[in-house]
Amino acid sequence: MSSNSQEGHTIRILVDGHGGDGAPGIVIDALVQAVNKPDSGLVFGIVGQPDLLLPLLRDAAVAEQVEIVEATDVIGMCEAPIVALRRKKNSSIHVGARAVRDGQWDAFVSAGNTGALMAISKLILKTIPGIDRPALASMVPAVGGGSTFFLDIGANVDCTSEHLLQFAVMGSCYMQAAEGVESPRIGLLNIGSEDIKGTDVVKVAATKLRESGLNFIGNVEGTDLFGDSVDMVVCDGFVGNVSLKTMEGVAKLILHQLKSELTSSIVAKTGAVLASGALHRVKDALHPSEHNGAPLLGLNGIVVKSHGSADSHAYLSAIDVAVREVRADLIDNIVKTMNGMAEA
Numbered sequence: 424m425s426s427n428s429q430e431g432h433t434i435r436i437l438v439d440g441h442g443g444d445g446a447p448g449i450v451i452d453a454l455v456q457a458v459n460k461p462d463s464g465l466v467f468g469i470v471g472q473p474d475l476l477l478p479l480l481r482d483a484a485v486a487e488q489v490e491i492v493e494a495t496d497v498i499g500m501c502e503a504p505i506v507a508l509r510r511k512k513n514s515s516i517h518v519g520a521r522a523v524r525d526g527q528w529d530a531f532v533s534a535g536n537t538g539a540l541m542a543i544s545k546l547i548l549k550t551i552p553g554i555d556r557p558a559l560a561s562m563v564p565a566v567g568g569g570s571t572f573f574l575d576i577g578a579n580v581d582c583t584s585e586h587l588l589q590f591a592v593m594g595s596c597y598m599q600a601a602e603g604v605e606s607p608r609i610g611l612l613n614i615g616s617e618d619i620k621g622t623d624v625v626k627v628a629a630t631k632l633r634e635s636g637l638n639f640i641g642n643v644e645g646t647d648l649f650g651d652s653v654d655m656v657v658c659d660g661f662v663g664n665v666s667l668k669t670m671e672g673v674a675k676l677i678l679h680q681l682k683s684e685l686t687s688s689i690v691a692k693t694g695a696v697l698a699s700g701a702l703h704r705v706k707d708a709l710h711p712s713e714h715n716g717a718p719l720l721g722l723n724g725i726v727v728k729s730h731g732s733a734d735s736h737a738y739l740s741a742i743d744v745a746v747r748e749v750r751a752d753l754i755d756n757i758v759k760t761m762n763g764m765a766e767a
Contacts, residue, residue: 432464433464433465433466434464434465434466434529434530434746434749434750435466435467435468435527435528435529435530436457436465436466436467436468436528436529436530436532436742436745436746436749437467437468437469437470437492437519437522437523437528437530437531437532438450438453438454438467438468438469438470438531438532438533438738438742439469439470439471439515439516439519439531439532439533439534439535440469440470440471440472440475440476440494440515441471441472441494441497441498441514441515441535442498442515442516442533442534442535442536442540442729442731443500443533443534443535443729443730443731443732443733443738444500444534444731444732445732445733445734446534446535447469447471447475447476447479448479449534449733449734449735449738450469450534450735450738451469451476451479451480451483451485452483452735452738453735453736453738453739453742454467454469454480454483454485454489455483455484455485455735456735456736456739457739457742458485458488458489465746466490467488467489467490468489468490468491468492468528469489469490469491469492470491470492470493470494470515470518470519470522470531471491471492471493471494471497471515472493472494472495472497473491473493476491477491492518492519492522492528493518494513494514494515494517494518494519495513496511496512496513496514496515496517497511497514497515498511498514498515498516498535498536498539499536500535500536500731501536502536502539503538504536504538504539504541504542504543505542507536507539507542507543508539508542508543508546514539514543515533515535516533516535516536516539516540516543516544517543517547519531519533520543520544520547520548520724520726521547523548523724523725523726524547524548524723524724529725529749530724530725530726530727530745530746530748530749531544531724531725531726531727531745532716532726532727532729532738532741532742532745533726533727533728533729534728534729534730534731534733534738534741535731537559537577537578537728537731540719540726540728541557541559541578541719544557544719544722544724544726545557545722548722548723548724548726549722549723550721550722550723551721551722551723551754551757551758551761552758552761553589553761553762553764554589554593554721554757554761555585555586555589556578556579556582556586556589556721557578557719557720557721557722558574558575558578558579558589558590558593558594558660558719558720558721559574559575559576559577559578559660559663559717559718559719559720559728560572560573560574560575560576560593560594560597560717560718560720561573561574561576561667561716561717563648563649563667563670564649565648565649565650565651566649566650566651567651569651571648571649571653571654571655571656572594572597572598572602572607572654572655572656573648573655573656573658573663573666573667574590574593574594574655574656574657574658574663574720575590575657575658575659575660575663576660576663576664576666576667576717577660577663577664577667578660578719579659579660580659580660580661581659581661582624582659582660583624584624584625584627584628584630584631585631586659587611587624587625587628587631587632587657587658587659588628588631588632588635589721590657590720591609591611591632591635591637591639591655591657592635592637592757592760592761592764593720593721593757594607594609594655594657594720595607595609595637595638595655595760596753596756596757596760597718597720597748597753598654598655599756600748600751600752600753600756601744601747601748601750601751601753602747604654606638607638607654607655608638608640608652608653608654608655609632609637609638609639609640609653609654609655609656609657610639610640610641610642610643610647610652610653610655610656610657611625611628611629611632611639611641611642611643611656611657611658612642612643612644612645612648612656612657612658612662612663612666613625613629613642613643613644614644615642615644616641616642616643616644617642618641618642620642621642624659625642628657629641629642635764636764640652640653643656645666648666648670715729715730715733715737715738715740715741716728716729716740716741716742716743716744716745717729717730717741717744718744718748718753720753720757721757722754723754724754725745725748725749725753725754727741727742727744727745727748728741729741
């Protein structure tokens with residue numbers, strides 16, 4: 424990372440103007456909020472087709488504060504990653520990843536096609552030495568207003584025990600550098616806490632984690648994701664993605680049921696008014712937009728994936744994740760940790 428990534432220096436965040444269901448409107452709405460934050464150390468850019476983006480930036484009165492980086496191609500949300508990788512080399516994702524690789528921008532944020540973002544970023548930025556595969560991660564809400572860092576949430580369907588160990592290293596570095604957790608407690612997601620349970624891959628991964636020097640507390644179950652006994656949970660991307668989507672579905676169900684019940688009668692409506700402050704806090708804690716922004720860890724450059732259906736508030740959360748990663752010199756921290764483990 425360049426010196427620009429240090430606290431007190433300008434941080435340059437580039438966003439994908441064509442990624443996501445609501446792009447480019449949602450992206451520009453998020454940029455409006457970002458540029459109006461009281462943080463003079465941030466510079467923003469948007470990558471995409473200038474003829475489309477410039478009028479929108481002017482209408483939003485941020486054309487002077489946001490630089491346009493030209494890209495002629497757009498990758499659709501349903502396009503096969505291999506097609507996007509080979510045939511659309513001037514896409515917003517390609518151009519954004521190259522801009523980070525070449526040091527022109529410190530981080531790239533996209534709500535675009537996850538598979539394409541993963542494949543293109545890995546091809547262009549490469550992985551950190553000692554890391555075989557990047558992993559997607561996310562914060563999920565936990566008791567007492569806390570949160571749990573959860574990875575991998577979809578980048579790698581099939582994982583070896585070594586991959587799971589690497590995910591734990593990257594996640595631990597993220598929690599230390601970006602979240603200020605000195606010695607993150609790491610759990611390995613399993614069907615039970617007992618050592619004898621789980622697949623062979625998970626059993627071997629547990630052994631490697633115990634010998635790694637990381638703060639590994641052992642196997643954990645799905646309910647532990649929302650507790651206070653662990654700071655981060657590691658699993659393969661298949662299990663992680665299913666778990667995350669299930670969480671989002673349950674959160675929406677709870678919010679829907681609350682709204683339905685609290686508007687079912689005059690008495691319920693009166694109670695809702697009296698408890699409105701607490702209810703709003705519950706809604707904020709459970710809403711997926713409050714936890715948007717999945718770091719793509721393990722790359723030799725900072726890339727953050729926003730949910731494709733994110734609104735502007737959620738997209739702003741993804742931008743904030745990118746800023747925290749840059750300020751924390753996350754890549755340097757992962758490199759140092761991997762080097763230390765290799766020398767041990």
